[in-house]
Amino acid sequence: xxxxxxxxxxxxxxxxxxxxxxxxxxxxxxxxxxxxxxxxxxxxxxxxxxxxxxxxxxxxxxxxxxxxxxxxxxxxxxxxxxxxxxxxxxxxxxxxxxxxxxxxxxxxxxxxxxxxxxxxxxxxxxxxxxxxxxxxxxxxxxxxxxxxxxxxxxxxxxxxxxxxxxxxxxxxxxxxxxxxxxxxxxxxxxxxxxxxxxxxxxxxxxxxxxxxxxxxxxxxxxxxxxxxxxxxxxxxxxxxxxxxxxxxxxxxxxxxxxxxxxxxxxxxxxxxxxxxxxxxxxxxxxxxxxxxxxxxxxxxxxxxxxxxxxxxxxxxxxxxxxxxxxxxxxxxxxxxxxxxxxxxxxxxxxxxxxxxxxxxxxxxxxxxxxxxxxxxxxxxxxxxxxxxxxxxxxxxxxxxxxxxxxxxxxxxxxxxxxxxxxxxxxxxxxxxxxxxxxxxxxxxxxxxxxxxxxxxxxxxxxxxxxxxxxxxxxxxxxxxxxxxxxxxxxxxxxxxxxxxxxxxxxxxxxxxxxxxxxxxxxxxxxxxxxxxxxxxxxxxxxxxxxxxxxxxxxxxxxxxxxxxxxxxxxxxxxxxxxxxxxxxxxxxxxxxxxxxxxxxxxxxxxxxxxxxxxxxxxxxxxxxxxxxxxxxxxxxxxxxxxxxxxxxxxxxxxxxxxxxxxxxxxxxxxxxxxxxxxxxxxxxxxxxxxxxxxxxxxxxx
Amino acid sequence: xxxxxxxxxxxxxxxxxxxxxxxxxxxxxxxxxxxxxxxxxxxxxxxxxxxxxxxxxxxxxxxxxxxxxxxxxxxxxxxxxxxxxxxxxxxxxxxxxxxxxxxxxxxxxx
Numbered sequence: 001x002x003x004x005x006x007x008x009x010x011x012x013x014x015x016x017x018x019x020x021x022x023x024x025x026x027x028x029x030x031x032x033x034x035x036x037x038x039x040x041x042x043x044x045x046x047x048x049x050x051x052x053x054x055x056x057x058x059x060x061x062x063x064x065x066x067x068x069x070x071x072x073x074x075x076x077x078x079x080x081x082x083x084x085x086x087x088x089x090x091x092x093x094x095x096x097x098x099x100x101x102x103x104x105x106x107x108x109x110x111x112x113x114x115x116x117x118x119x120x121x122x123x124x125x126x127x128x129x130x131x132x133x134x135x136x137x138x139x140x141x142x143x144x145x146x147x148x149x150x151x152x153x154x155x156x157x158x159x160x161x162x163x164x165x166x167x168x169x170x171x172x173x174x175x176x177x178x179x180x181x182x183x184x185x186x187x188x189x190x191x192x193x194x195x196x197x198x199x200x201x202x203x204x205x206x207x208x209x210x211x212x213x214x215x216x217x218x219x220x221x222x223x224x225x226x227x228x229x230x231x232x233x234x235x236x237x238x239x240x241x242x243x244x245x246x247x248x249x250x251x252x253x254x255x256x257x258x259x260x261x262x263x264x265x266x267x268x269x270x271x272x273x274x275x276x277x278x279x280x281x282x283x284x285x286x287x288x289x290x291x292x293x294x295x296x297x298x299x300x301x302x303x304x305x306x307x308x309x310x311x312x313x314x315x316x317x318x319x320x321x322x323x324x325x326x327x328x329x330x331x332x333x334x335x336x337x338x339x340x341x342x343x344x345x346x347x348x349x350x351x352x353x354x355x356x357x358x359x360x361x362x363x364x365x366x367x368x369x370x371x372x373x374x375x376x377x378x379x380x381x382x383x384x385x386x387x388x389x390x391x392x393x394x395x396x397x398x399x400x401x402x403x404x405x406x407x408x409x410x411x412x413x414x415x416x417x418x419x420x421x422x423x424x425x426x427x428x429x430x431x432x433x434x435x436x437x438x439x440x441x442x443x444x445x446x447x448x449x450x451x452x453x454x455x456x457x458x459x460x461x462x463x464x465x466x467x468x469x470x471x472x473x474x475x476x477x478x479x480x481x482x483x484x485x486x487x488x489x490x491x492x493x494x495x496x497x498x499x500x501x502x503x504x505x506x507x508x509x510x511x512x513x514x515x516x517x518x519x520x521x522x523x524x525x526x527x528x529x530x531x532x533x534x535x536x537x538x539x540x541x542x543x544x545x546x547x548x549x550x551x552x553x554x555x556x557x558x559x560x561x562x563x564x565x566x567x568x569x570x571x572x573x574x575x576x577x578x579x580x581x582x583x584x585x586x587x588x589x590x591x592x593x594x595x596x597x598x599x600x601x602x603x604x605x606x607x608x609x610x611x612x613x614x615x616x617x618x619x620x621x622x623x624x625x626x627x628x629x630x631x632x633x634x635x636x637x638x639x640x641x642x643x644x645x646x647x648x649x650x651x652x653x654x655x656x657x658x659x660x661x662x663x664x665x666x667x668x669x670x671x672x673x674x675x676x677x678x679x680x681x682x683x684x685x686x687x688x689x690x691x692x693x694x695x696x697x698x699x700x701x
Numbered sequence: 702x703x704x705x706x707x708x709x710x711x712x713x714x715x716x717x718x719x720x721x722x723x724x725x726x727x728x729x730x731x732x733x734x735x736x737x738x739x740x741x742x743x744x745x746x747x748x749x750x751x752x753x754x755x756x757x758x759x760x761x762x763x764x765x766x767x768x769x770x771x772x773x774x775x776x777x778x779x780x781x782x783x784x785x786x787x788x789x790x791x792x793x794x795x796x797x798x799x800x801x802x803x804x805x806x807x808x809x810x811x
Contacts, residue, residue, distance in 0.1 A: 589796060600794055606728050612759070698732055
């Protein structure tokens with residue numbers, strides 16, 4: 001076949017092309033010149049014919065040749081075709097066999113990696129094989145057969161010898177191989193599926209195993225620690241009992257879990273039997289669990305034992321504590337009481353009282369022996385508790401039955417023992433003191449019992465002086481002065497008594513049964529005596545003065561005195577109005593029992609008792625009795641005297657006063673005289689009249 | 702006792718002498734009365750003054766009584782116990798001669 005192309009519009013080029021092609025392919029040399037062909041109107045016929053006949057020859061020879069060639073080609077083509085088919089057959093056969101060779105063992109291999117994913121992958125591969133890989137191969141096989149058959153037919157038809165494939169590639173070989181493949185393939189799928197099932201089941205079992213292990217492990221978490229804890233050594237009895245109950249509950253729980261552990265082991269066993277791929281992990285975990293289970297069992301039993309032991313001990317301790325409480329309380333009270341008594345501050349005032357205290361103390365000392373025994377017993381209880389705790393390693397807890405501690409008891413007992421001798425000393429000292437007090441009491445009493453009566457005697461003596469009839473005032477005075485002197489010299493005894501009294505008071509002695517006299521009463525008596533003497537002396541002296549100034553005779557004084565004393569029954573030296581009236585009458589006064597008499601008596605009373613005290617003293621009585629009947633106007637007399645000095649004037653001057661009177665009396669008058677305010681006054685005039693009356697309690701209105 | 706009133710004119714004295722008082726331990730009394738004075742005929746020597754105006758005179762000192770009377774102006778009210786002429790009356794009941802103690806007299810009087 002010759003291929004060339006021409007362009008319609010370019011004849012030159014076309015011609016060129018054609019000439020070239022002919023040269024190249026047909027061995028026709030260029031005989032014409034394209035340019036000539038194109039440029040000339042009429043080309044040379046002969047050259048053209050020559051050139052064209054070349055073509056004719058070329059083709060005609062060619063045609064023969066071609067026919068011969070065709071025939072050869074045809075034969076050759078058949079051969080070639082056959083060879084090609086043979087080659088193809090060989091090739092296909094070898095490929096197929098190769099593939100079968102490769103695939104068959106793969107199908108025969110009934111092992112998996114024992115994992116579900118792995119096996120699933122294998123299934124996938126098989127599916128691929130079935131769907132993707134095998135069908136074309138089946139096609140190939142068919143093609144191969146066809147090819148072989150075709151080939152054989154062709155050979156037969158062309159009288160060729162039959163084709164004999166190479167060794168091993170025969171149709172039978174192929175068929176066998178294919179059969180083998182099919183055989184291997186057979187059951188592969190079922191096997192694979194059953195494997196999958198198995199593996200799935202194993203996986204599921206393994207999961208179940210893990211799940212149960214997890215649950216169990218969670219349950220077992222911390223149990224070993226809990227069982228190992230020795231917390232029961234630190235707790236109280238009631239807490240222990242609760243712990244024990246808790247442990248019992250745990251033991252039940254443990255028993256209930258036994259099943260579970262066995263199940264886990266069973267599953268593990270099954271997994272082993274079924275050749276689970278990760279059976280190592282499973283076994284390890286199962287072993288851990290079982291080991292732990294054994295340990296838990298042991299620990300549980302140990303804890304039980306520990307609890308029971310601790311319970312026994314704690315119960316024992318509890319009892320000891322209770323005993324302690326029962327005995328310690330009364331003993332503690334006794335100690336408190338004893339301490340109080342031993343420290344008791346006492347105040348005693350007599351030897352009998354202190355003696356009683358000493359006896360009581362001796363009695364108390366007698367009880368100390370028993371108390372000591374009791375103390376020891378009680379302390380032993382406490383010590384026993386301590387010992388038990390130490391021995392069993394328990395935490396010592398405080399006694400719940402009492403707040404009294406052994407150290408409290410011990411301390412108090414120590415204190416009490418110390419206080420006993422102290423008390424002995426205190427009581428002894430007090431006794432000494434009391435004995436001393438007695439001495440002081442006696443000392444005072446002895447003297448008081450002398451001084452008291454002495455004073456009383458003196459008082460009587462003094463009182464009786466005025467009463468005795470008909471002693472002269474001078475005699476009375478004398479006697480009184482003697483009393484005065486005696487009393488004065490007796491003072492030293494009072495002083496000594498005061499000293500004795502001081503001693504008594506300093507020793508805080510408040511009563512003295514050896515005398516009914518107290519210092520106070522004696523002082524009062526003493527002062528009464530002094531006062532009585534002084535007053536009586538004063539009275540007598542006044543009476544003497546009165547008598548002398550009024551010129552009363554001794555007999556008269558006697559009458560006055562006797563009559564007054566007669567009516568002064570209680571020797572108070574004063575009379576009540578009734579007594580006074582009787583007294584006046586007894587002295588000859590004519591006081592009548594009628595209104596006039598009453599008026600007269602009232603008048604007299606207003607004179608003798610101007611302050612309305614209700615009593616008439618002897619002095620007032622005497623004064624009244626000796627009053628001048630004629631009321632001398634002594635104020636008048638004084639006034640007359642001043643008048644004389646003043647030269648008959650109603651006023652006087654300081655000058656005159658200084659002239660006529662001694663200096664201090666003149667000044668006395670000048671200071672006290674009011675200025676004279678009469679019409680005839682001169683500067684410096686002094687009123688001597690109001691001054692004179694004022695001297696006598698009189699004034700002019 | 703009786704209540705008496707005296708009136709006088711200004712500047713004129715009442716016309717009696719006052720004696721006694723708490724400070725002299727003797728009751729307030731009239732000592733002398735000037736004849737023709739406003740007090741004449743109303744007061745007499747020996748009268749005890751127990752009230753001056755509305756005041757109780759029994760506890761007054763001499764000067765207090767004196768001032769109170771002075772302070773009453775020209776009209777004076779006094780509460781008095783008539784004295785029956787002072788000691789003159791008393792001298793009539795007093796025994797003549799020296800006094801002699803005779804207790805039986807007292808008994809008969811009681």
